[in-house]
Amino acid sequence: MLAAQRQEQIAQLVERDGAVSVTDLVDHYGVSDMTIRRDLDALAGAGRVTKVHGGAVPVPSRRTEEPGFEAKISRRETEKQAVADQAANLVRPGMAVALSAGTTTCELARRLRGVADLTVITNSTRVSEVLHAAPRSDRTVLLTGGERTPSDALVGPLAVDALRRLHADVVFLGTHGMSVEAGFTTPNVMEAETNQALLDCAHQAVVVADSGKWGVVGIATFAELERIDRLIVDDGLDEDAAAALREHIDEVTLAEAGSR
Template identity: 50%
Template sequence: MLAPQRQAVIAERVRRRGAVRVAELVAEFGVSDMTIRRDLETLAERGLVAKVHGGATAIDIGSTDEPGFEAKAVQQKSAKEAIARQAAALVSPGQAIALSGGTTTWTLAAHLVGVGGLTVVTNSVPVADVFYRSGLDDQTVILTGGVRTPSDALVGPFAIATLESINVDLLFLGVHGVDADSGYTTPNLEESETNRALIATARRLVVLADHTKWGIVGLRTIASMTDTDVLVTDGGMPDDARVSLRERVGRLIIAGEEPS
């Protein structure tokens, strides 16, 4: 079993049971004590478990917990970069696109500043700033109004009013959680309504979600996975999640892997 597969099993075990011990994992997987400790260290760095003496425990992520933009920006940087590169290939010069709030869409923005003739609609202050600083004369950026969330997204009635009369070719949507039953979710009620308005503007919905989003359920559902034209994720997505996603989304893209 490869390390990412073993780590996915361990993370799921912790999520279901609340805790695991190093000794039992060593016996189960037939690997060294040091290997399991490295696995737990990796999972802890990804925010999936909390390391304790002799093992790991679950991190209680509440349905209303919402990390700030700076905290999320340093998480899963390589995965987000891979997802952004893959997603950027879906954009053509001259298109009208929308980018929701989030650090993955912010990473994507840096890959799109050289695409000519874009019209970009966003409710993300950091995303708008990326395009503003690029200084390209042939790009148009529309930043909605609204109330700023901890993730630096603008939400609420003003944002929704701006979006009601706009039509774009593609929406790139960042999400807090992805779950087979609950779909795409957010811990912020007003952000869910604004994201629904963003979805309504777009001919095609592209969801950007790294593997750590799988199994996370926020307070409010934004959309069903069956509403998705394309979902772009990274190679750390567990095999069972890939099966579930392929059954529900129009097209699944695993960044860095050949299409299956």
């Protein structure tokens, strides 16, 4: 394989998986450690990846860049599924739950289709579609109005006004990024306002996120870390990051994705 071909494949792996390690790439391509490091140097020099200790991660996105739903759904699928499994354990028959837009909350919606006597409040057209694909006479789905974003969230004054009239036991929120300094963020200012309305309508707040969201900062904060009651993230999260989050959030649950 030519170096240019290998480098293009490596760049695609970084984009798909969120990170690659030198060790894994050496095993995968059957080349030397030095060859892979030269590949990563070339990709970093071209602005395709960011080198980190032992591997590479994607170049930090612009704070206003908002990938579409289809672009995000195939990223970190195993991790999102593990997080959704954990989150589903918090839902009981007869509850009213709110779900924000996002690929992880959409995974959670799939797991809630079997829960009896459930009311779901959402600003996500995708979540609504998932639940309506498995109809139940004892389930109610309340979809807000609003302006549609690239991630299929309904946002803006119509969504916010609808949410102000509703009340949920627990809200599950996806996030574009999370950090100690910025909290939980989104690349869309109107989505931040709508997420805040979702937070305000619920008794308990849970953020569901894959570990790739750590260190990513969107343009708008929708919640400081302390505002959230529980964070559910996959066990790929760095130990130092988990410790930093636990200083601000009462419950941080690491969902086991490594064994899948």
